[in-house]
Amino acid sequence: DADVTQTPRNRITKTGKRIMLECSQTKGHDRMYWYRQDPGLGLRLIYYSFDVKDINKGEISDGYSVSRQAQAKFSLSLESAIPNQTALYFCATSDAGSLTFGAGSRLTVL
Amino acid sequence: TQLLEQSPQFLSIQEGENLTVYCNSSSVFSSLQWYRQEPGEGPVLLVTVVTGGEVKKLKRLTFQFGDARKDSSLHITAAQPGDTGLYLCAGERMRFGAGTRLTVKP
Numbered sequence: 001d002a003d004v005t006q007t008p009r010n011r012i013t014k015t016g017k018r019i020m021l022e023c024s025q026t027k028g029h030d031r032m033y034w035y036r037q038d039p040g041l042g043l044r045l046i047y048y049s050f051d052v053k054d055i056n057k058g059e060i061s062d063g064y065s066v067s068r069q070a071q072a073k074f075s076l077s078l079e080s081a082i083p084n085q086t087a088l089y090f091c092a093t094s095d096a097g098s099l100t101f102g103a104g105s106r107l108t109v110l
Numbered sequence: 111t112q113l114l115e116q117s118p119q120f121l122s123i124q125e126g127e128n129l130t131v132y133c134n135s136s137s138v139f140s141s142l143q144w145y146r147q148e149p150g151e152g153p154v155l156l157v158t159v160v161t162g163g164e165v166k167k168l169k170r171l172t173f174q175f176g177d178a179r180k181d182s183s184l185h186i187t188a189a190q191p192g193d194t195g196l197y198l199c200a201g202e203r204m205r206f207g208a209g210t211r212l213t214v215k216p
Contacts, residue, residue, distance in 0.1 A: 004152075033204060040119070042198060042208035043153070059205070090152050092204075098143055099204060101152025 003027050006091050006102035014110050019078040021105045023091030031094045032074040034058075034066060036087040037104075043090065049074055081109045113137075114199055114207035122213040126188050131210040133199035134181040140202060142182050144173055147196040147209075156184075189214045 004025045013019055023032065030051050035043040035058075045058030047066040055066060063085060065077045078085055086109045092099040115134045123129055133142065141160045145153035157166050159175035159182060166173045170193075172185040186193055191214045198209045 035206075040208060042116075043200075043206040045204060048204070092152070094204070098155040098158060099145075099153070099200070101154070103150070103152055 002103065003100050004091055004093055004102035006089075006105045008105060009103065010106045012108045012110065013081055015082055017081050017109075019081050019107065021076045021089055021091075021107070023074045023076070023102060025072050025074075025091075025093045025100075027093050027095075027100055028071075029093040029095045029100070030071065031096065032068065033092040033094070033099065034064075034074065034076045035090045035092065036060065036085075037090060038087050046076065046089075078107075081107075083109045085109050114201055114205065116197075116199060116207035116210050118210060119208065120211050120213075122215065123189055125190055125214055125216050127214075128185065128187050129189055129212070130183055130185045131197055131212070132181065132183050133207055135201065136180065137201075138179050140179070142175060142179075143200045144182070144184055145198045145200065145206075147198060148194075153196075153198055186212075191216050 007022045033048040034046040037043050044060050048056050049068045067075050089105045091102045117132050143158045144156045147153040157173045162179045163177045164175045170187045174183045194214050196209045196211050200206045
């Protein structure tokens with residue numbers, strides 16, 4: 001099994017729908033992150049969490065929310081999806097060192 | 111916000127050529143990381159540099175951290191098709207540059 005598992009891997013939805021992307025990890029790391037990736041823009045940080053009771057906004061948090069349900073689980077929600085949220089989303093974990101990424105969730109909002 | 115600028119944005123070369131890609135900032139970093147991302151996968155850490163002037167080698171890849179710790183370079187010797195991918199640098203607070211997309215043609 002992968003160290004960081006993201007579900008779903010692919011999702012197509014319509015404008016206005018609520019979407020949740022889930023992430024679980026087996027690394028035992030306290031820190032978890034959500035990024036989005038768009039062509040030419042690299043990885044931009046949406047939210048991050050340093051432990052179960054800690055949630056922090058990243059560079060582009062508007063339109064997104066997160067929940068840290070347990071040390072191993074960190075979910076990203078789009079309350080009302082819009083087309084410009086079409087992107088590749090990555091979850092990552094760290095132990096204050098380097099990042100370990102999941103394989104990504106490709107979201108298309110029509 | 112510590113902005114990281116990577117150049118070039120795209121690079122297409124023939125197998126066997128050498129290349130260098132750059133990661134620059136106006137800010138000083140205590141450490142900097144390089145990742146490689148292949149299609150359909152998440153980025154994977156290549157190296158972390160910490161000391162100004164530091165040089166690290168990973169097979170045909172040579173990473174250098176600038177003396178002032180504001181910039182870094184990645185040099186690949188005798189590139190191979192398997193080196194194809196998106197090369198990303200990241201500074202503190204886990205912020206990334208936009209990346210260099212490298213294509214090595216056989």
